[in-house]
Amino acid sequence: MTESTYHPVPPDDKSRKRALDPLRSILVEAPAGSGKTHLLTRRFLRLLAQVNDPGEIVAITFTRAAAAEMRHRILAELEKAQTGRPVPPEADADSMEVLAKRALERAEAQDWRLIDLPSQLRISTIDSFCHDLALQQPFLSGIGGELKIHDHPAELYRRAARRTLDQLDGTDERLRSSLRALLLWRDNNWQEMEELLIQMLTRRDSWMNVHVMNRELPEDDLRADLEWPFVQCVRAHLEKLHDWMQQAPGAAERIMALARFGCEQSGGTLYRDLAEMDQFPRGPYANEEAIEESLAAWNAVRALLLTNDGSFRKSPNKTQGFPTDAKQEKAWFKQLTETLQNLNGFRACLAEVAELPSVRYTEDEWQIVRACFAVLARA
Numbered sequence: 001m002t003e004s005t006y007h008p009v010p011p012d013d014k015s016r017k018r019a020l021d022p023l024r025s026i027l028v029e030a031p032a033g034s035g036k037t038h039l040l041t042r043r044f045l046r047l048l049a050q051v052n053d054p055g056e057i058v059a060i061t062f063t064r065a066a067a068a069e070m071r072h073r074i075l076a077e078l079e080k081a082q083t084g085r086p087v088p089p090e091a092d093a094d095s096m097e098v099l100a101k102r103a104l105e106r107a108e109a110q111d112w113r114l115i116d117l118p119s120q121l122r123i124s125t126i127d128s129f130c131h132d133l134a135l136q137q138p139f140l141s142g143i144g145g146e147l148k149i150h151d152h153p154a155e156l157y158r159r160a161a162r163r164t165l166d167q168l169d170g171t172d173e174r175l176r177s178s179l180r181a182l183l184l185w186r187d188n189n190w191q192e193m194e195e196l197l198i199q200m201l202t203r204r205d206s207w208m209n210v211h212v213m214n215r216e217l218p219e220d221d222l223r224a225d226l227e228w229p230f231v232q233c234v235r236a237h238l239e240k241l242h243d244w245m246q247q248a249p250g251a252a253e254r255i256m257a258l259a260r261f262g263c264e265q266s267g268g269t270l271y272r273d274l275a276e277m278d279q280f281p282r283g284p285y286a287n288e289e290a291i292e293e294s295l296a297a298w299n300a301v302r303a304l305l306l307t308n309d310g311s312f313r314k315s316p317n318k319t320q321g322f323p324t325d326a327k328q329e330k331a332w333f334k335q336l337t338e339t340l341q342n343l344n345g346f347r348a349c350l351a352e353v354a355e356l357p358s359v360r361y362t363e364d365e366w367q368i369v370r371a372c373f374a375v376l377a378r379a
Contacts, residue, residue, distance in 0.1 A: 010035075017094050020046050037066075041073045042096055048103035054112055059123040071123045078104050078115055154198070161197035164379040165190060175378055178371035185368055197379050207376070223366060231288055231359045237352065238294050242282050244346040252280035254336050259304055261329050262321025270321045274300035288359050295356060302353045305337065310351035312337045 010016065016035075019026045020043050030036050040059065047057045061067045077100035087097045107114045114120060124132075127149050134147055150156060168179045186192050200207070217225075245252050256274065263275035273296035274281075281294035304320070307313050316322040316333055340346055361369065 019043060020094055022047055022050065037070065037073065038096070041070065041077065042094065042099050044070075044074055045077060045096070045099040045103040046094075048114075049099070049106045051106075052110070054107075054114060054120045055122055057122060058129070059121075060126055060129050061123070062126065064125055067123050067125055067128075071118065071121055074121060074123075075115060075118055078107070082115065154202075157198045157201040158194070160201060160379050161194045164197060164375060165193060167378060172378075175374055178374035181367065181371040182375060185371075197375070200376055201379060204376075219370075223361065223369075226369065227288070227360055230357045231291060234291055234295055234356050234359050235283070235285065237349070237356055238281070238285075238291065238298060239283055241298060241346075241349055241353075244343050244349060245280075245282075247343055248339050251336060251339055252282075254332060255301055255304070256280050258329060258333055258336070259300060261326070262304065262316070264321075265323060265326070266321040271300040271304055273297050274304075292359050295353070295359070298350070298353045302350050305340070306347070306351055310347070312341060312347060 016039055018024060019028055019039055022043075028036055028039060044057060044059060048054060051057060059067075059070055061070060077096055081097070081100040081104040087095075087101060091097050112120060131147060131149055165179065167175050168183075170176060183190070183193060186196075256277075256279070259271040260275040263269075263271045273293070277293075277297055281297045283294075285291045285294065304316075305313060313320070313333075314337075315330055318324065322329055322333070
């Protein structure tokens with residue numbers, strides 16, 4: 001075999017061949033330049049050799065450039081096969097040459113004239129594909145009349161946002177009250193509200209069908225769904241802190257003792273969320289309320305051990321609930337922080353407690369969320 005005809009077999013050749021099987025659903029992940037488009041072209045050609053109409057195959061891309069490249073590659077391979085160039089005897093049955101030859105034979109047998117009429121190949125962008133579906137089923141899509149794809153829809157979003165805000169004087173009382181609530185919340189800043197609506201409209205695929213337009217989901221269930229990420233975030237962080245404490249035997253008990261001392265000295269104002277607990281917070285947590293109580297306790301631990309900039313406190317003073325004569329407690333505090341400083345990563349993890357969200361909306365916050373839903377649905 002000459003050097004010009006030699007094609008080394010790639011190490012993932014078996015996987016590539018599996019991806020050509022029309023009876024399989026395949027997800028291909030590979031870096032740029034590794035041949036994904038080449039593989040997709042081969043799969044398309046294999047399908048062409050089996051279908052009764054080329055329109056039965058749909059290839060969808062993200063960009064027009066990618067769709068054009070895909071169409072060009074398929075037609076180029078069919079044109080090569082049409083020239084009658086002999087297939088190399090060593091060619092694999094799944095090679096591009098063999099697949100293109102079979103596809104061309106099928107096209108000629110069915111009189112598709114693909115090279116003369118390439119529009120039969122359904123290769124399009126996602127937008128174009130959805131556009132075609134909407135035009136074919138106007139009643140199901142809910143879109144009538146002329147339908148256009150806008151490459152730069154920012155002005156449409158702005159128009160929709162302004163029309164929504166104009167409903168402040170409309171007849172829909174729920175929408176009017178929601179707009180009033182949001183405007184009061186944002187200090188009557190109309191420009192900010194408009195920009196926020198525009199930003200949300202550009203990302204409506206991530207929220208529209210799941211939450212805002214889902215009329216069947218009970219409000220309590222909707223609220224629980226929206227709070228669930230907060231719950232998971234806080235739970236994971238608290239469990240990480242608990243794992244740190246497991247590496248310092250006796251530290252939890254010493255923290256509890258110091259917190260109770262500081263609370264007592266401050267008249268019950270400092271570290272109260274921790275001092276009043278029966279034991280140091282640790283999972284598993286029975287419910288959201290238990291997680292919230294544990295979060296408050298860990299915030300008390302943070303206030304006890306760390307300064308405002310997140311570093312370990314060298315020695316607590318009267319402001320932190322440790323008067324000058326509390327020498328024994330201060331000695332314990334120093335021993336404790338020296339131990340915890342050896343836990344690489346604990347200090348940063350404890351400091352991050354201040355940034356954790358509450359696991360539940362307050363009633364005022366939930367009313368704002370409900371108002372957002374009403375306004376977004378209209379927008």
